[in-house]
Amino acid sequence: MSQIYAVINGQFVQEQDAKISINDLSIQRGYGIFDYFRTRNNEPVFLQDHLDRFYHSASVVNLPVMQSREELAQLIGGLIAKNNLPHSGIRITLTGGYSDNGYTPATPNLLITQSAYTFNTDAFEKGLRLVTYGHQRQLPQVKTIDYLQSIYLQPFILEHAADDVLYHEQGTLRECPRSNFFIVTKSNEIITPADKVLKGITRKKILGLQGLDVKEGTVMLEDLRGIREAFISSTTKVVLPVLAIDGQPVGNGRPGRVAAEIYRRLIEKRGGIE
Amino acid sequence: MSQIYAVINGQFVQEQDAKISINDLSIQRGYGIFDYFRTRNNEPVFLQDHLDRFYHSASVVNLPVMQSREELAQLIGGLIAKNNLPHSGIRITLTGGYSDNGYTPATPNLLITQSAYTFNTDAFEKGLRLVTYGHQRQLPQVKTIDYLQSIYLQPFILEHAADDVLYHEQGTLRECPRSNFFIVTKSNEIITPADKVLKGITRKKILGLQGLDVKEGTVMLEDLRGIREAFISSTTKVVLPVLAIDGQPVGNGRPGRVAAEIYRRLIEKRGGIE
Numbered sequence: 074m075s076q077i078y079a080v081i082n083g084q085f086v087q088e089q090d091a092k093i094s095i096n097d098l099s100i101q102r103g104y105g106i107f108d109y110f111r112t113r114n115n116e117p118v119f120l121q122d123h124l125d126r127f128y129h130s131a132s133v134v135n136l137p138v139m140q141s142r143e144e145l146a147q148l149i150g151g152l153i154a155k156n157n158l159p160h161s162g163i164r165i166t167l168t169g170g171y172s173d174n175g176y177t178p179a180t181p182n183l184l185i186t187q188s189a190y191t192f193n194t195d196a197f198e199k200g201l202r203l204v205t206y207g208h209q210r211q212l213p214q215v216k217t218i219d220y221l222q223s224i225y226l227q228p229f230i231l232e233h234a235a236d237d238v239l240y241h242e243q244g245t246l247r248e249c250p251r252s253n254f255f256i257v258t259k260s261n262e263i264i265t266p267a268d269k270v271l272k273g274i275t276r277k278k279i280l281g282l283q284g285l286d287v288k289e290g291t292v293m294l295e296d297l298r299g300i301r302e303a304f305i306s307s308t309t310k311v312v313l314p315v316l317a318i319d320g321q322p323v324g325n326g327r328p329g330r331v332a333a334e335i336y337r338r339l340i341e342k343r344g345g346i347e
Numbered sequence: 348m349s350q351i352y353a354v355i356n357g358q359f360v361q362e363q364d365a366k367i368s369i370n371d372l373s374i375q376r377g378y379g380i381f382d383y384f385r386t387r388n389n390e391p392v393f394l395q396d397h398l399d400r401f402y403h404s405a406s407v408v409n410l411p412v413m414q415s416r417e418e419l420a421q422l423i424g425g426l427i428a429k430n431n432l433p434h435s436g437i438r439i440t441l442t443g444g445y446s447d448n449g450y451t452p453a454t455p456n457l458l459i460t461q462s463a464y465t466f467n468t469d470a471f472e473k474g475l476r477l478v479t480y481g482h483q484r485q486l487p488q489v490k491t492i493d494y495l496q497s498i499y500l501q502p503f504i505l506e507h508a509a510d511d512v513l514y515h516e517q518g519t520l521r522e523c524p525r526s527n528f529f530i531v532t533k534s535n536e537i538i539t540p541a542d543k544v545l546k547g548i549t550r551k552k553i554l555g556l557q558g559l560d561v562k563e564g565t566v567m568l569e570d571l572r573g574i575r576e577a578f579i580s581s582t583t584k585v586v587l588p589v590l591a592i593d594g595q596p597v598g599n600g601r602p603g604r605v606a607a608e609i610y611r612r613l614i615e616k617r618g619g620i621e
Contacts, residue, residue, distance in 0.1 A: 097374070100440065102495075104495060134495075177501070218376055
């Protein structure tokens with residue numbers, strides 16, 4: 074098996090040497106942002122969208138990216154060439170750096186890692202079961218490294234025989250920890266929560282699909298009664314139908330027509346499945 | 348200058364070699380807990396209280412501590428002997444470990460670091476200015492590494508000519524990011540927020556002081572009008588008077604009698620100032 078490389082601050086390093094000092098502000102104070110995109114046949118999928126969001130996230134949390142967009146794209150290209158993992162996920166992380174006082178951000182550390190990823194084509198048919206939970210993510214529009222609440226909730230999710238959690242803030246639905254949420258109403262409107270959520274790249278692509286009545290809006294917990302379908306979107310999963318929420322079947326409890334159509338069109342848009 | 352050591356999973360390593368792999372869940376997902384205590388003349392201050400809280404935090408977030416309490420105390424003692432920094436701060440961090448899938452916690456990494464700390468005896472007279480902000484910390488009773496919101500708010504704090512932020516949840520006061528908050532009412536009751544805050548060790552010591560009317564209770568934003576004093580407590584600062592909140596002076600705008608007495612008694616309790 075060939076060696077996998079990562080990038081730390083512009084340097085290619087073998088995976089087992091990819092380390093940072095324990096005084097980095099990600100380890101000390103959970104301070105950092107990231108982005109994650111897929112490659113297909115060694116080509117990044119929707120790279121410009123992900124870079125847009127990465128630089129935006131960094132800017133909101135006041136972390137300067139020391140690499141220009143061109144340098145970053147070159148590093149990513151170099152990593153793809155070196156690793157030759159045609160179907161993969163690439164993660165770019167920007168941390169708070171080696172802070173002098175353990176609190177104030179310093180020069181950020183930029184970390185790029187790549188790992189093979191094989192798309193699970195059975196996942197769509199299998200679908201997802203969600204359990205709702207009252208929580209509002211902090212800095213929701215920034216892709217921060219903060220997954221404290223959702224990892225903490227893993228036992229809760231298991232206890233409720235669910236696959237993931239769906240956050241609501243006092244009854245207003247938001248998102249899942251790593252995906253956006255959509256409903257299809259009785260009148261075939263497709264609605265995704267507008268506010269206080271991470272603006273996913275797949276979500277953006279869905280909102281841009283022609284010929285479908287997709288919009289951002291307010292979705293309340295009680296709106297879930299009587300919806301036709303629900304589904305989630307993410308870079309990793311593309312689209313997965315939600316078959317049950319809080320133990321209650323959604324629609325007829327099987328993958329829906331709208332989710333299937335959106336899934337098909339997104340796969341087409343990104344050039345195919347792998 | 349002599350070499351400073353840290354401990355990683357039971358091994359003493361020189362500070363510049365104290366590194367962990369970038370796939371640790373603290374870096375990837377902000378998942379970890381810690382505790383922090385002071386040493387005075389090479390003796391840990393209130394070590395048992397801090398170890399109690401450390402093991403409690405670990406247990407709540409489902410991270411097993413691979414070291415027994417005795418082993419941990421021995422490692423701390425070894426580090427103190429090796430580094431010989433009589434007046435210092437020691438931080439024990441437990442991270443989510445090297446997760447296989449970048450999400451599910453693995454065997455945690457235990458990190459112990461020590462740094463010299465000289466108590467600033469002028470800080471009490473200088474006091475603090477706070478600015479209030481609506482935010483509820485997630486998992487408030489666990490000392491997690493999550494300081495995303497407070498580090499993000501540093502520019503906001505500067506803009507408001509304040510030294511730190513005081514969180515409230517819809518008007519109910521909670522805490523500062525790294526300290527607990529107390530008020531002294533007109534009738535000389537000393538009250539600290541009871542719920543959804545980190546139970547600080549210094550806070551606990553204050554609640555245990557004899558002969559003072561200190562209690563946990565509900566403190567609302569509007570209760571700040573007309574209080575006699577306010578102060579914060581923390582392991583690092585012990586007690587600091589709050590001289591202004593949202594630009595309004597607290598009491599006569601100078602360090603108060605109650606804060607000064609509590610400060611004096613706490614310094615006595617920990618064996619002196621350094």
